[in-house]
Amino acid sequence: METPSLPAPKGTRQALILAGIRLFGRQGFTATSVRQLANEADANIAAIAYHFGGKDGLRVACAEEFGRRMGAAMGARPVGPDASPDGARDELRAIIRAMVALLSGAEGASELVPFMLRELAEDGPGIDIVYRGFAEPMHRKLCDLWARATGTEAEDETVKLAVFTLIGQLMYFRIGQSIVSRRMGWADVGPAEIQKITDRIICNLDAMLAAEKGK
Amino acid sequence: METPSLPAPKGTRQALILAGIRLFGRQGFTATSVRQLANEADANIAAIAYHFGGKDGLRVACAEEFGRRMGAAMGARPVGPDASPDGARDELRAIIRAMVALLSGAEGASELVPFMLRELAEDGPGIDIVYRGFAEPMHRKLCDLWARATGTEAEDETVKLAVFTLIGQLMYFRIGQSIVSRRMGWADVGPAEIQKITDRIICNLDAMLAAEKGK
């Protein structure tokens, strides 16, 4: 990474990064060979060593590209100007809706999700970039909204934990997808299933907020 | 698997299975070599092919051992005889407490957890056994308790989803441990942290149950 801004790579370099995000996400890092990567990118095997110094270098470049795209996607979502508790609650609901759809692969960025989950499961070097570029800012934003919705402090320990339980609900429907689908009798997770998941989590959110206010 | 009951393997065979659960869980399947496995089990490399037909066979045997142990652990926990809503709620709380402690590695079966999570992340062949031997019966039991606590039907779609959101909260504190610890400023997840996580999830459970009753 030369500059921390957005120098989107081109040509072979870019193709290899995309192949990496796709294949590392699908099969994991170790299970993916450099030959597979070169083939997927329509590039030469030696190009990986040339552009990234090796397979590990490509992995880091993939994580950086992930951070770049996720940062762009988050920047695109305007911050709700409504500072009232109800406005904050509505924005929390909207983010839940968007995240369930994103995790379930409904939106375009579907290849980024498996990559991130693999990096998380394998505790790879990309996790730092994923954390700083996506997980931490998103969590911070949710804490801010939660605090505004409940009238508490955003950096309180209990608020942070509450937000993690919210995120956990979202994430598990993706990570444990094979278990969930089997138990629910779902052939796949389509729009109807996404709707049901979203409804349930928003219902939980409302219950949690109500309990918080009742204190 | 010769019989579906509990023929716990002995000697080299058993040692290799334990090594598999440990190393597959720590490093993942592909990243673990048969040499490492044999070394960890103080066995010969050829023993893996002899006893299990190959590395893949060992993986399946590990999953079967996982199912055997988890089944035994679940059978050990007596079913609460209290059929009242409050009794069911108390048992839900107790299970949450036990599962957070288990996932965080406080109890003895800590090696089984990483194995299961790896198998889930890699979508390996062990997932079938994990599902039937652990995930499905546990989810069914929680649905039953939830139904008793709220006065609804255990096999309702909404009940199943509610239970999954509960499980998701637990699971994420393990799967996303590196992210959680970083954001919370935790050096590691000890008894104090387990307590905070448990308190938060039980608080959410109570809020969800209260909202359900208020309908």
Added chain:
DNA sequence: GTCTATAAACAGATAGAC
């Protein structure tokens, strides 16, 4: 059942022509 030795395929990295 357990071992040594080895086979056969595969990995990632690189030298050097273009």
Added chain:
DNA sequence: GTCTATCTGTTTATAGAC
């Protein structure tokens, strides 16, 4: 910057002695 060919090490599996 891209390619072919190859090097070096490691992988899993197996043959055959004990």
